[in-house]
Amino acid sequence: MEQSEVNESLATKCVSSGEPEQLTMVARRATHSLAPQSCPTCGTVPSTGGAMHTDPSFIYAIGRIEARFPRPGVEKEFAQATGRSDTAGLTDRQAVQKVLAQRQNRYLARQLCWVMSIEGLETYLLTPRDPLDLELLVEALRPTPSPMDLDCVIGIRGPIAPPDICNGLMVPMVIFDQIYSFDRDSLIRAIPRPETIADEAFPPAAAELFDRIMQLADNAGATDEHRALNYCAVRYHAIYANAADAFARNEMLKGVDVIPSRLSGARNIVDVIFSYSHRNTDVTQKFFVRVDVTEEFPFLITKLSPYYDR
Structure with a gap:
């Protein structure tokens, strides 16, 4: 041809x-x-x-x-x-x-x-x-x-x-x-640091979370899940403060997951879930952010909150 x-x-x-x-x-x-x-x-x-x-x-x-x-x-x-x-x-x-x-x-x-x-x-x-x-x-x-x-x-x-x-x-x-x-580094420096977290502890915690998001397999920013993750990574600073708090409690970042929200209907909404497990007791805490990815520009629906499994 x-x-x-x-x-x-x-x-x-x-x-x-x-x-x-x-x-x-x-x-x-x-x-x-x-x-x-x-x-x-x-x-x-x-x-x-x-x-x-x-x-x-x-x-x-x-x-x-x-x-x-x-x-x-x-x-x-x-x-x-x-x-x-x-x-x-x-x-x-x-x-x-x-x-x-x-x-x-x-x-x-x-x-x-x-x-x-x-x-x-x-x-x-x-x-x-x-x-x-x-x-x-x-x-x-x-x-x-x-x-x-x-x-x-x-x-x-x-x-x-x-x-x-x-x-x-x-x-x-x-x-x-x-x-x-x-x-x-400039992104991390621009994130507001909570007063409860020491100056030297916050940058490594934020860098750890950011790198984990970037290293997720096949994150080309084309699926709803990856678009929501990337939006949170660059536009929602609360997830970094939450990670620093978790590390201070001797918890480790166990995983980052994205699932369809039960609120999805006419709009395409996903839940971005961050899981942290205590290094001694292995008790897991989960927090989530709800993001609307219906249109070209995602936006926040629900701020960072505790997540409870169904």
């Missing part, structure tokens, strides 16, 4: 499955820029009753963003732009960030592949819904990167990228609406 036929087939599948119109346009290779469309029914497909419905796949993922050259021509053009800039004394990463940050070189940022890796695995290709949000991608390229650097991406997942989009890399494309770039 010719490549054009493959791409057209992918675009047809994208429409039939209700994927956003922007991603359909990429699959057809009409453009590499996914600007938002004005169509009021973009991303919808007819139901059997003739009405329109939408079934998007939301992303709330935590990983690292990097830029890549999709084609040799783009790499050569970037080299010429670098030659016109004053990059003496800069590292390669610093030079890349400086060149892309300059307004006259913004056309290069639009040509690059923006890849999000999670736990070292290439997971998504990113593109902004609003072209002005290209700035968020450029800012994610730190001049002095650290292994602790993290990026939180919120958006909508689309089809697998055609091989000609990013030099043969075939991973799901994501139209993002927001990116938070931070490092783990």
Whole structure:
């Protein structure tokens, strides 16, 4: 099958499955820029009753963003732009960030592949819904990167990228609406410390919980469970204070689980459960947070409370 036929087939599948119109346009290779469309029914497909419905796949993922050259021509053009800039004394990463940050070189940022890796695995290709949000991608390229650097991406997942989009890399494309770039230590320092917990005890406790959430298997931020977990990790500081309290009581973090809430109905709601067991008595205490993950942006329903098994 010719490549054009493959791409057209992918675009047809994208429409039939209700994927956003922007991603359909990429699959057809009409453009590499996914600007938002004005169509009021973009991303919808007819139901059997003739009405329109939408079934998007939301992303709330935590990983690292990097830029890549999709084609040799783009790499050569970037080299010429670098030659016109004053990059003496800069590292390669610093030079890349400086060149892309300059307004006259913004056309290069639009040509690059923006890849999000999670736990070292290439997971998504990113593109902004609003072209002005290209700035968020450029800012994610730190001049002095650290292994602790993290990026939180919120958006909508689309089809697998055609091989000609990013030099043969075939991973799901994501139209993002927001990116938070931070490092783990800064996140922990920003968490309010309860007065009952010593200064030296709180950072290790918060780091332990954060790392456990990040290391959960296959956490690509695509399922409701993982989206809820990642939301709590970056937006709800009470779970860290609770972990520090548990460690002070000589308890260990036994597990983090996410289950559908009994309150689910018209809304998609999950319970995020944190289990702590006493190191001497093995008595387990559980606490939970109730999160609504119906829409692209999760939000808190119930604050941290004791959890009792059914």
